[in-house]
Amino acid sequence: MATWLSHVVPSSTLLSLIFSPLLRLLGKHRLASLCSSSSFLTLSLDPTPVPHADTLLTTSSLRNLSVVTLNCGAGGLSKRLREFAPSARSILHSADIICLQEAHVTLTITFDDTNGIESFLGTIPRSPFRGLLTADTGILIRSSTFVVERFAHGKHWAHVLLSLPPLLDHETSAFSLRLIDELATSAIKLESLNCRSPQDMAHLPELVARYRASLAALDLALSLPFYSRLSASELRLSSWLASSSVSPRSTPMPTLIHEGRSHSDPASKLEAIHSFFSPFTDRTPSLSLSNPTAPPPFTAEDVAQALKLANRRASAGPDGLMYRVWFELLPTSGPLLAALANSLGEGQTFPVAARSILLPKKARLLAVGDDILPWTQAAFLPGRRTTLVSGILQCLMDLGNCGSSLSPPPFFVISLDQKKAYDRVRHEWLFACLRNLGLPLPLLLLLAALYSEATTRFHTADGATDPVSFAAGVLQGDSSSCILYNISFQPLHDLLRALGVGIHVPGLGFLTSLSFADDSLIFLEASARGLLQWQTLLNALHLYERTSNARINASKSAFWLVGHPSPTDSPHAAALASLISAHGLSCLSNDPVITHLGHPISRTPSPPLPAILERLAAIRCRALCFPTLGVCILSRVQKAKQFLTSRLWHCISLGALPTNFSVLYYSTINPYLFAPTNPYISPADLARPRHLGGFGLIHPDHMATALSLSFLRQYLPDTGSAGGWLRSALTDELRRGSEAPPALLLARSSPAFTSLQHGDKRAEGGFGRLLHALAIVDLGLSDDWVLLPAPALLTLPWTLVFRGLHLSDQNLVRYTRTGWITLGDLLWLAPTDAHGPLHPGARLGIPRPAAVRANCRSRPYRDGPPGSVPTLGVVDLWGMLPSPVAATLSAFAASSASAFGLQPPFAAVAPPAWPSAQSWLPFRQDPGYDAFPWHLLTINGCPLHAAPPARVRQLLATTQPRSPGWTFPITVPPAFWVKVWRELEDSPLPADIRSTCLIVLGRNLWTFRATPLCPVGCPAPDSPTHGICACPEALRVWRACLPLLYALGVDEPLEFTAFHIVGAWPALPLLRPRIVLWRNVVLATLHHARITAGRDGRTAGRTPDFHHCDRHDVLSLATASVVLSLSTAWTRLLRRSAPLLRERFLKTWVTGSRLLTIIGDDLVPSPVFDGPPSLPMVSNGFPA
Known part of the structure; x- marks a missing residue:
């Protein structure tokens, strides 16, 4: 393996810095067959001859891929092979890529071991076939640019034939290959750089610029569609069969039958689609010209405010300009759009496509949203979230099972789902609701103009249809559509409340329903009165459907019972359940967990463990999408925060939590963070802030507490009925569970308060978790308490x-x-x-x-x-x-x-x-x-209502620095480590080098322990202290890189001991940033040299060669790392147009430096020559 790698790329400490992004991007391209810790697919990218070029796969010749995904499972591959039919077994012979899942390989089968591969697979693969088989698990993720032509599958295997569409094949694929060529060429040239050569150093800025540009472009071109169709279901073997994962623009449409005729050609299909939907033509909504108070006209400031809140990368329609363009042209576009809105408000008409709306009308509706819609309607209004509906529901169910004085009588919850709710709203009904609210006439006329000639188009693989007018539905992509739908939906809830449908909740009053957009919950008593309420509900729904064009989807609606009816009411409750079931609604009364708006709702005060475990399993499965080869741990942490755990936080934002949630979280995320090894960093250090020596991973318990307080900060100070009920319920929970008043949360003493802080409390229902969150933080009172x-x-x-x-x-x-x-x-x-x-x-x-x-x-x-x-x-x-x-x-x-x-x-x-x-x-x-005074509560002095989750997590995070077990001649205070980690964080380093420095300084690095002594022959075992700071070969690396430090303008004598290296020579106050940067790049160079030596030694079956200076040009590698780091920082600075920051950069890195000069806007490096030090150097106290 090591021999083969040496023919493909030079082995050096820049392997991670230069080639890791390339390997990561190749992994994103999904052309690597077996993604593991020691294997990757190498593409023939460089036009220059490469040794053993016959072992490389050229992607430019690929027009389709035959892919086999095989789950070995229990019994291993041999058992799977015996299950293959002879015809199905032939797919292994024809496959371009074989992805093995759970392949238990005892010994690694190397790249060129054809016999081993044939023996393991039980067949002779198509020649030439190259691959690596290891004990790691591999997985193939379908690219959005691939089209599935054919597939076959069994219980444990799937065979897929993928092809590139002609357009993507000739344009996108070729463009990506050119980017890969450019990136690989730049990386190889950076790798072979000689810092002593004036010619090489003259070309270094151009190489760095090309490398950064190619890396950024390729990252954009080959990025996985994380934000769209990537889901856990797509990672299963059966996902290749799922029609939901197929884009309508790439899936051929079958023959259509319309009006008795068959339509098979593309033009005929589009015509049939247009003809089918054309009868639904709208009429201009009729308006009674009442004379309400006219609002002030729309202004350019209204347009500017609307554009500030818009997604700058989105556009008002599929053919429109991005919002960013409108914002950049605001001096011109603002008055024009405001004038258009005002003219429409005067009654003029304007043809509008369904997704081409860019007018400042949303703010006018949201401004009165709190007044026209009750708190029970929680969708898309400021301060209202899904947690309001699901949180109230969870708390009601907890109270219904605990026998509290605030417990409502037993009741049924009916969850109603509507068919295409936003697309079915009849425009006459919508404008009748708007007129009934008394909206100003100009705003009504503006909305009528937008809806009078609204059109849409249907996109298929055969193209797009002509515009089709529609008579129902709110406009797609229009920011005002959500609140308009809420307004059209609210009359149903008002009618039900007026007819007496609902339950009485002590402290909350009469509760009829809770709604978030079209997801509505209706509450019925589990008694004889509930039978009458059910009939009233049916009549109201029938009337609402006839009037508004809505349709209830009974097959997706459900109901469940909360509480235990009395013997008198039990027969009526059973009869009501039978009636509801007879209308097609599913009964969920026996389900332990019910999911509503993405929140798992437990029917008992215990945690919704099945839903949490399901979400964690999806995270573990989704993590397999992300390549780990060449990806540093800091980048993995960032990916985990950005892509893996976001839905988990939504899942656990409400309700009880298991006491071992932190353990479950780390056991799920660690396989990705540390693949292919076992965890070598403690959870505390993973979650510690980076400026204190950690890696910045989100702490699961801190996030859970922050989410609980986020719910409280939204609704606890509320002056309405919901806020008062929540405060009463928390007081009641304290009285029942702790025999204490709310003042206990501020007194913060006694065994009762200690029990609130214990992890078991948050597993005791939704209220228990909220009280645990209040007890776990530093709760106080605002200074305004003296005026109470x-x-x-x-x-x-x-x-x-x-x-x-x-x-x-x-x-x-x-x-x-x-x-x-x-x-x-x-x-x-x-x-x-x-x-x-x-x-x-x-x-x-x-x-x-x-x-x-x-x-x-x-x-x-x-x-x-x-x-x-x-x-x-x-x-x-x-x-x-x-x-x-x-x-x-x-x-x-x-x-x-x-x-x-x-x-x-x-x-x-x-x-x-x-x-x-x-x-x-x-x-x-x-x-x-x-x-x-709940409204005066503070967290670490910050008002509760002004403490978002990020702020709470920051307050909960540890303030103690990481203190690794380095052996120093003196005892260092915590301030020493605070300075070490802060200087590392402030140093302008790429993620790979920064991650390496955190690992080395934290003593998490690999050491050789096969023999009791250092492989170099030192009379001491290999250890972090010895391998980095004391071994003669390590000291050779430090001395070899000293000319780089001199070139940076630092000529002070250095002592190479563990204390001085770890602390970056703390006694030297001048030019600290340069000393720290030099220390960091040398640490990274030395660490990667050790890793390379260990890898080559394991592959060759010999002791690793730690004579680093004999195997690598460490000075050139360190110089390239410094120039790359500072060039990246300088380029980022140029984009900000900040003269003061440029002046600071010049003073910090350029003034007095012999390495770098600034010519115009270019950062120009100079050669670094070997030579004796200008001042005497000492090593471990001895003369150099």
């Missing part, structure tokens, strides 16, 4: 109010555990003759034990009397209160004696006349704690 009214102040923990009071943790836990939590628990109304009240004028104080025994009432959150009265000594508690708080409490005690239970006539009598039996009266606390 007295009832709200009395719901706060007294330890928060008396901030100057210092108590031991033991006493805090004791007082909180025994029922002294809130200020209302602690402060009682004192009699006039009481000694030592809080303040003589306030009439508030800490009661005596005897008064507590005599007059104590049970706390709203727990039964029984409280424990011992807190002993706070003679501390001036009143003086600790902020003056506004003291004034508020004093006035409250003087004016609201009834709040402490003092009944007439004593409440009207002056305090000295109170009888002794009424002395020391406790405050009557509200069981619901409605006055608790």
